[in-house]
Amino acid sequence: MPPNEDFGWCSKHGVHNCVLDHPELAERKTLPSQEQLQEDQRQAQSSLAMGVRKENNSRCTLYQSRIQFASVESVRQAGVDIGLVERDRVIEAVSGNGEIVYDPTRKATIAARVPGSVWAVEKNIGDVVRQGELLALIDATAVGKIKSELLRALAEKALQAKNVARLKDARGAVAGARIIEAEAALAKARADVLNAEQAIRNLGLPIDADNLRGLSEDQAIDNLRLLGIPQTYLANIDELAASTNLLPVVAPISGTVVDRSVSLGEVVDPSMQLFEIADTSQMWLRLSLPLETIDQLSIGQQIRFSPDGSSRIIEGRLDWISTGADQHTRMIDVRAILDNQDGRLRDRTFGTGKVILRDANDAIVVPSEATHWEGCCNVVFVRDKDYFASPDSPKVFHVRSVRLGATYQGKTEVIAGVLPGEVIAVEGSDVLRAQLLKNGLGAGCCVEE
Ligand SMILES: [Zn+2]
Ligand SMILES: [Zn+2]
Secondary structure (H helix, E strand, C coil): CCCCCCCCEECCCCEECCCCCCHHHCCCCCCCCHHHHHHHHHHHHHHHCCCCCCCCCCCCCHHHCEEEECCHHHHHHCCCCEEECEEEEEEEEEEEEEEEEECHHHEEEECCCCCEEEEEECCCCCCEECCCCEEEEEECHHHHHHHHHHHHHHHHHHHHHHHHHHHHHCHHHCCHHHHHHHHHHHHHHHHHHHHHHHHHHHCCCCCCHHHHCCCCHHHHHHHHHCCCCCHHHHCCCCCCCCCCCEEEEECCCCEEEEEECCCCCCEECCCCCCEEEECCCEEEEEEEEEHHHHHHCCCCCEEEEEECCCCCCEEEEEEEECCCCCCCCCEEEEEEEEECCCCCCCCCEEEEEEEEEEEEEEEEEEEHHHCEECCCCEEEEEECCCCCCCCCCCEEEEEEECEEEEEECCEEEEEECCCCCCEEECCCHHHHHHHHHHCCCCCCCCCCC
16 A cells, blocks of 8 residues: 655644645545635634643654554454544633622621611611612710710800900900900811711711701701601601611612611621622622633633532623632632623522633534544544445555644544544544554654653
8 A cells, every 4th residue: 555645744733744734635535625724724723822732743753654454344343433523613611610799899788887776777688779778777875975066066166256256346345365265266166066077977977067057956956866867768757756866877889688687676886787788780700710721811701600500501701810829729710790680690609610712613523532642642543535445445544643622522622633524443443552552653752852
């Protein structure tokens, strides 16, 4: 049997006698179209660009080997069965464990700003709230005290202002020193008002002391009593019964109440979380991936997440990659933002996620068991195209070095080395590998580079 023409090593694709560049070497009756060949070369480029693919040894000569059987029957007896090089979808992905959580940038935990007891609880777990809506009222003596300090400071300021005005009217009759003294007292009273005002603001209450000016003391007290309690809620309160100590606790963001750890009458202090509100319209997916995958990741890649115990697939896009790995686990964290308008995603859902690196529809694939590592190259065994030409035609398998890509659902992508339509040994192909190595055909192979 005459040897095939020998084109040697293809440095572009990393195989010997490259059928992507010399399709006439393929063991098939017809040549692929030029368009198809170009498309396959493009696919090979994009697959090689994915990163480290196992290399073959350029100096290996095993590709020149052929393994000949006496008959079709002896092939059968050796347990060798064949399959086709095909096209199929190949998805290359990195996977890791992950968790769906509330978007922490859209989450708020709420505590009372001062100690007190719970006077009313207005919202419960699951309630949807708008920003500013009342969650609870706390009865806190500190609140009443600060309010009365403001009233006292306002009264003092009014008194001192009157005093200064009176002294100035009687300018000639009083010593300048007394005017200066009175002005100092007024300045102090003004400062006290500002201090009291700030203390009230620090409680989260909206206050503008200017609005209280000109009101009688009773009017000012009424005004201050229910300070910060939303207008819509006032109808529910018997205003006269309401204490001046009431501190409203309102929602700082719009969202859903996801936790409530407070009940009526309970004594609370600022260290206790009363409510948790989360905007659940979008959630975060956090995944941990092996550090070595970091070079393959980029923002925008698709993520598919399967929650434990569910057949559902949740999709999102990679939108953040941590810059450092965890010191102990050597894992990196990545994140996707998941849409949750329908509210189906739950906080703390564990599962497995995949970042899709590449999704090729028309990759060249072979059954994974057809590929073998012979010591320095990946090979497959390709049946001669004239195998059945006549009963006497040689029953030959050619050794072909192949550059392997992704493995997906039992099939292995061949970046270069075979073309669709070629027939290869699949089941029992390890018999051919054993034969190859037994015959010492590998001599000169496996040399150190
Ligand atoms: Zn090539
Ligand atoms: Zn080799």
